[in-house]
Amino acid sequence: MHANILVVEDDDINFLVIHKILSSNYTVERCVSGDDCIKFCESKTPDVILMDVEMPGLDGLETCKVLKNRDVTKDIPVIFVTSHREDHEQTLCWQAGGSDFVIKPVNALTLLHRVGAQVKLQYQYKKLKKMVFVDGLTQVYNRHYLTSELVKRLSYAKRNGTAFSLLMADIDWFKKYNDFYGHLTGDECLKQVAQIIETNHLRGEDAVVRYGGEEFVCIMPQVDKYGLETLTNKLKQRIEEAYISHEGSPFGNITLSIGGVYSNSVSNVDDEKWLQAADEQLYLSKQSGRNCITIKEL
Numbered sequence: 001m002h003a004n005i006l007v008v009e010d011d012d013i014n015f016l017v018i019h020k021i022l023s024s025n026y027t028v029e030r031c032v033s034g035d036d037c038i039k040f041c042e043s044k045t046p047d048v049i050l051m052d053v054e055m056p057g058l059d060g061l062e063t064c065k066v067l068k069n070r071d072v073t074k075d076i077p078v079i080f081v082t083s084h085r086e087d088h089e090q091t092l093c094w095q096a097g098g099s100d101f102v103i104k105p106v107n108a109l110t111l112l113h114r115v116g117a118q119v120k121l122q123y124q125y126k127k128l129k130k131m132v133f134v135d136g137l138t139q140v141y142n143r144h145y146l147t148s149e150l151v152k153r154l155s156y157a158k159r160n161g162t163a164f165s166l167l168m169a170d171i172d173w174f175k176k177y178n179d180f181y182g183h184l185t186g187d188e189c190l191k192q193v194a195q196i197i198e199t200n201h202l203r204g205e206d207a208v209v210r211y212g213g214e215e216f217v218c219i220m221p222q223v224d225k226y227g228l229e230t231l232t233n234k235l236k237q238r239i240e241e242a243y244i245s246h247e248g249s250p251f252g253n254i255t256l257s258i259g260g261v262y263s264n265s266v267s268n269v270d271d272e273k274w275l276q277a278a279d280e281q282l283y284l285s286k287q288s289g290r291n292c293i294t295i296k297e298l
C-alpha cells in the first residue's frame, strides 16, 4: 500500500536510519523541527507522521498537540520516536494525541510493522470517509460533506486572513432534458457535467459538491474575486464546448447558470449566509435568461 511518510527529526543520522528502513516501501519526506512540520502540513497531508520527541524549539509532544488541534491535520496519525522507556514518558505520548510510539534505537521490523498498521488504518478511514461523503451517481462530494466542511474551511480562511470563494451552478432546463431524453440519459448528463466541473478545479483544496438534483456547489479556499471570475468563465466555456445536445433548451446544448460569492479576506464564517448569497446570485442568473454568471462580494 503506497503512502507518504513525514519524518520529523533534527538529527541527520537518526533520519538516515529511518529513511533506509522505510524508503523501499514508502515515499519519505523530512522536516527538521516542529515548526517546519506544522508549515509542511499546511500545504501537504502526509499519511503518517513519525515524530521525534526531543527536538530544539517546539518539541515533538507540543507539535503533535498543535496538529491535533487543527481540523486539517487532526486525523494524521503521529507515531512518536522516543528514547524514553519510562511509564510517565509513554503516558505523555498518548496524552499529546499520538497513535503509537517506537523506542530508539529503532528496530527495523518493529518500525515497518508499526508504520504499516497506521497506513492500513488510514487507508480504511479514507475509504469509509469517501463512502459517507461522496455522491454515488456523480462521484463528487455530497451535501453531508458540505455541511461538515464549509464552516471549518471558512474558519480556517478567517484565522489566516485569506480569500474564499463559493459558486453554485445549476443545469438549465434540466426537467426538459429528462422529459426529452429520459431519466437514464439525464443521469449520464449529470455525471458528465460533474466531471467537467471537477476538472475545472485543479487545486486539491477546492471541493465540488452535488448540492441538489442538478445543482452543484464548489468551495474554493484562497480564491479571490479575480480567481472566481476566471474559474466561473472557464467553467461556463467548458460546459458550452462539451456540446451536450439539449433539444429542449433555447441554447441547443447543456448550459449552466452560475452564482458566485467571494471575500478577499474572510470575516463571515456563517456557512448558511454563504450558501444563501450564492443561491441569490444563481437566482439572478436564472432571471437574466440563464447560461450566465452573477457574482457578488460577501
Ligand SMILES: Nc1nc2c(ncn2[C@@H]2O[C@H](COP(=O)(O)OP(=O)(O)OP(=O)(O)O)[C@@H](O)[C@H]2O)c(=O)[nH]1
Pocket (backbone or CB within 6 Å): 137, 170, 171, 172, 173, 174, 175, 176, 178, 182, 183, 184, 185, 186, 187, 190, 212, 213, 214, 286, 290
Ligand atoms: N436524471 C436525473 N434527473 C434528476 C436527478 N435529480 C434531479 N433531477 C431532475 O432535475 C430536474 C430539475 O428541474 P427544475 O428544478 O424544474 O429545473 P430546470 O428544469 O433545470 O429549470 P431551470 O433550473 O429553471 O433552468 C427535475 O426534472 C428532476 O427530476 C437525478 O439524479 N437524475
